[in-house]
Amino acid sequence: MKPINVGLLGIGIVGGGTFAVLARNQEEIARRAGCVIAMKMVADKDLERARGIVGKRAIVTADANDVVSHPDIDIVVELIGGTTVAKDLILKALANGKHVVTANKALLAQHGNEIFAAAQKKDVMVAFEAAVGGGIPIVKALREGLTANRIEWIAGIINGTSNFILSEMRDKGASFQDALKEAQRRGYAEADPTFDIEGVDAAHKLTIMAAIGFGIPMQFKAAYTEGISKLTQEDIRYAEELGYRIKLLGITKRKDKGIELRVHPTLIPERRLIANVEGVMNAILVKGDAVGQTLYYGAGAGAEPTASSVVADLVDVARMLTADPEHRVPHLAFQPDQLSDTPILPMGEVETAYYLRMRVLDRPGVLADITRILADLSISIDAMVQKEPHEGEDRVDIIMLTHLTVEKNVNAAIVKIEKLPVVLGAVTRIRLEELN
Ligand code: HSE
DSSP states (O other): OOOEEEEEEOOSHHHHHHHHHHHHTHHHHHHHHTSOEEEEEEEOSOHHHHHHHHTTSSEEESOHHHHHTOTTOOEEEEOOOSSSHHHHHHHHHHHTTOEEEEOOHHHHHHHHHHHHHHHHHTTOOEEOGGGSSTTSOHHHIIIIITTTSOEEEEEEEOOHHHHHHHHHHHHHOOOHHHHHHHHHHTTOSOSSTHHHHTSHHHHHHHHHHHHHHHTOOOOGGGOEEOOSTTOOHHHHHHHHHTTEEEEEEEEEEEOSSOEEEEEEEEEEETTSGGGGOOTTEEEEEEEETTTEEEEEEEEOSSHHHHHHHHHHHHHHHHHHTTSOGGGSOOTTSSOGGGOOOOOBOOGGGOEEEEEEEEEEEOOTTHHHHHHHHHHHTTOOEEEEEEOOOOTTOOEEEEEEEEOSEEHHHHHHHHHHHHHSTTEEEEEEEEEEOOOO
């Protein structure tokens, strides 16, 4: 079979890794793909750097349009990132009949529906393994390996930067700010780390997993997104005393009334494997009705781990080039005309358990007042701890874990509890998932 020619847009960290892996493992990759996959063109604004990496092995250009319109290019790999230039280039590549491989989770989560429709119109493929979980083949698992199952829920640690920060806070007692600085020093977090620490990056990845897990369109705007920037050392310690770890989880669940789609700090039992995923590693739990729970673990970012997914997509596309479009794996795992319009549930309708921490005056009747409010809203308490007051103080921390309850009831309870004169300051609320 004749070689497949690839054009790369953006030779930064992941682009450089992709170039290196393709070159290093070319022979084995060709034996798997049934043809040589050749990187023919590379576009990058930094021509000098690009030439330094590529040498004479590919044509280097500063204009990505050269690549997406070049008649010899079969597959365009988009590793520029962002939702503007990258979107235009991908749509142009598709319009020119080229297949696309991308790691761009923000773009797919926000504009994936438009991009897949454009690809379908031209009978070309858009592959995106690298968009979720870096080197972990979770897209492959969800779209193909678990295809017999009705997926019930997915829960994942899908942002390495925030997981690293939480590990630092737990292991070293670091404050959030110090842990963030360490992540930046090590080059994990972006200069503007908002997407990482505020859960946005995780919500992009979760949106994609929900779409392929449940056969629904991409609905990033409907995702609930809460990051880790408000977590305190106290809550991490109290959670630990109760046998839990706090992780930033992306959770999507199929419920009778709709689909939950949410990213937030979450208490999980420390005995669960996923609770022990530390540092920048990622892990994703998928519950299927036939298979039960499955767990996928690995590097969620980095040059060669992400390149591993990009190259796997190149091989997939190469193998499917000659297949009839209707025999390919659909972009969102389900046939495009079979996507479901099951609604995403508003956060108030989500059902989960809660960790509530409040500082109260140590007086008779305080607990009775608080538990009355919870009982009136049908919130059942699973466990409760009252901490010793600091010396000479008459205020104590009370921590309550609830059973499963509906979020709107917890919100209403918090409003009422905060109005009690014996309760000092705001109630801290962190969601809790048993993951069983
Ligand atoms: N910024 C992401 C993370 C890596 O920290 O996990 C790329 O998705």
